Amino acid sequence: MIILAVLIGILGGLGNYLFRQTIELVHQLVFEQSLDLLQISFDQWTPQRALVALLPALGGLLILPLWIFFGKDLKGGFAGFLVRVNLQGAKLPLRPLFTRGLGAAITLGTGGSAGQEGPIAVIGGTIGSQFGKLFKMSGDRLKVLVACGAAAGVAATFNAPIAGVFFATEIVLLSSFELASFTSIVIASGMATVVSRALLGNISELSAPPYFVNSPWEMGLYLLLGIFVGILSVGFIDLHFYIKDRIDAIPLPRLAKPVLGGLLVGLIGMVLPQVFGNGYGFMETVLFGEGALWLLAGLVLAKAVATSITLGSGLPGGMFAPCLFLGAVAGGAFGHLAVLVFPEAHLSPGAYALVGxxxxxxxxxxxxxxxxxxxxxxxxxxxxxxxxxxACVIGTSIARHFKKDSLETVELSRAGIDLEAGKERNIMKALKVGEVMARDVETVPENMTLGQFAEFIASTRHTNFPLVNRKGELTGIISVQDFMGVVFERDLMDLVVVKELASVNVITAHAEEDLDTAMRKIGYRNIEQLPVVDRETHRKLVGIISRRDMVSAYNRALMSRSLGDDDE
Incomplete structure (x- = not known):
């Protein structure tokens, strides 16, 4: 594992270098050459500047062949990567390393508002997965090698090996810490940083001025900043998926949407060119305290909308850099506001941009x-x-209070996937009661006498029976155990009806519920079967589902997924 971690770290560092060079090449050939050819300057407004809106749209056109021939590779994004790593055995196909990497490079190089860290993490993770499959590693070790590659990519990007380690453990491995995996990830992250420094020098994608705390009372302002940014992050998550849903609902062919998305981003960038690309260049100026308050405040909304349009329209890219950008401009605006309120305190807006x-x-x-x-x-x-x-603890606590999902897991929750629940529960969440339940249900009329019931159970193999009234509505459930207490009371056999022995507070399920929910209901009362009723009246019986049915369905689904993973 240590030897493989070294190799993955080296290749992850090289992958980061090649990816960055590809982005720069596309940017020079498409963006910079177009600006020179059209004589467009962002320093002053000219009529030609309106043409800059076409450059991200051109990126959408360049990505169309990838969508046509390799559309499967571009779907899912970083959230799909997390699903494959944590729930599908960490077996990543090789081709998306090139197709998705090229797509992200085109997006960023032509001005799309996105980040490169998600794609580079996927590139590194794919390298790790390929090594694991080559040496026939087990599921857990394969997962660790993928995390090694992801750590290598992020560490090489920011010249930050420790951050790469925690990116892999917190985000990729969902904070599942083990000493053996931690050792491999540290080695891979360190080696990638060494390679990056050898190729690019001891520099990061971002550089910041020296940081100083002027006074202990500034901590109060940082607490306020944490609250402000935490609320802002929740708003961004909601806005991002609102825009994505609206784009999905547009009645246009799928292949037209990347071009449309690029054009809309270009229109925003025509006014505020800071939204183009990953935004690291402008971020550095904000960290040095530059940028007017009105500009920074406006960029919070503009960058959020531009990023949501870029990714929602099908242009591949990551969310890491946009989050950093939004935090920097929001923190910078907060810092400038604090300077206005406390002019004698010698506050630095760049410091608040950094923490934000x-x-x-x-x-x-x-x-x-x-x-x-x-x-x-x-x-x-x-x-x-x-x-x-x-600030981080306050901001994260605020965000978790208002929204249990992170930016990368909202779509997964919508699909009923909980990464932290593990493979077993997610299989159960993917199966619906209506797909598994038995529709041919043996029911018992609620006015059946005990004598008739005794004859009835002698001819059936079931032990639990729903009671129904004359309208066919569920009124209770009776089991053989309920009946055994009076079976020897002969005088009661023709006088007492089954409803008097039945349980009338029945736990039911609906056909639209998932098996995880149904199994929890069964486990709560330790019963074997659940009547399934309709959602309108909650009384009309449509089927019945047993613990055995659910276990059998789970086993079939597990076998099917395992065979599918092996085929890949």
Whole structure:
């Protein structure tokens, strides 16, 4: 594992270098050459500047062949990557390493508002998976090798090996810490950083000025910043998926939407060109305290909308850089506002931009340790630790209070997938009661006498029976155990009806519920069967489902998924 971690780290660092060079090549050939050819300048407004809106749309056109021939590779994004790693055996196909990587490079190089960290994490993870499959690693070890590759990609991007380690453990492995896996991830992250420094120098994608705390009372402002950014991150998540849903609902062919999305982003960038690409260049100016309050406040909304349109329209890319950008401009705006309120305090807006950057990332992804160590490694300052810890914890707590899902897991929750629940529960969540239940139900009229019931159960193999009235509505349930208490009372056999012995407070299920919910209901009362009723009246019986039915359905689904993973 250590040897493989070294190799994955080296290749992850090389993969990051090639990916960055591809982005730069596309940017030079398409974006910069077009600006020169059309004589467009962002420093002043000219009529030609309106043509800049066409550049991201051109990126959408360039991506169309990838959607036509390799559409499956572009679907899912980083959320799909997490599902494959945590629920599908971490067996990643090789081709998306090139197709999705190229698609993301085109998106970023032509001005699409997205990040490169998600794609590079997938590239590194795919390298790790290929090594694991080559050496026939088991599921857990294969998962660790994928995490090694993801850590390598992020570490090489930011020249931040510790942040790469925590990215892999918090986000990719869902905080499942084991010493053996941690050792491999540390090695891979360190090796990728060595390769990146050898090729690019000891520099990061982001650089920040020296960080200082002017006064202990500033911690109160950082607490307020944490609350503000935490609420802002929740709003961004809601806005992102609202825009994505609206784009999905547009009655246009799927292949037209990347072009439309690129055009809309271009229109935003025509006015605010800071939204183009990953935004690292502008972020650095904000970290140095530059940027007017009105500009930074406007960019919070503009970048959020541009990113949501970019990714929602089908242009591949990541969410990591947009989160950093939004945190930086929001924190910078907060800092400028604090300077206006406390002009004698000698506050630095860039310091609040720096802490806001990490806080937004932490709150949106539920990964505070990644954010804390990323900022520590970018600034190389111990003084940033206390402010960023306070702000990250507050911001993440606020975000989790209002929204249980992170930015990457909202779509999964919509599909009934809970990464932290594991493979077993997610299989149960994917199966519906209506697919498994028995529709031919043996029912008992509620006015049947005990004598008639005794004759009835002698001819059946079931032990639980729903009671129905004359309208066929569920009124109770009776079991053989309920009947055994009076079976020897001969005088009662023709006088007492079964409803008097039945349980009338019946736990029921609906056909639309998943098996995980149904199994919880069965386990709560330790019963064997659940009557299934309609949602309109909650009384009309439509079927019955047993514990045995659910276990059999789970086993069939598990076998089917295992065979599917092996085929890949």
């Amino acid at each position: 950057m990490g806080t937004f990332l932490s709150a949106a992804t539920n990964a505070p340790m990644t954010a804390i160590f990323l900022l520590f490694e970018i600034t190389d300052s111990y003084q940033v630790i206390i402010p960023i810890m306070l």
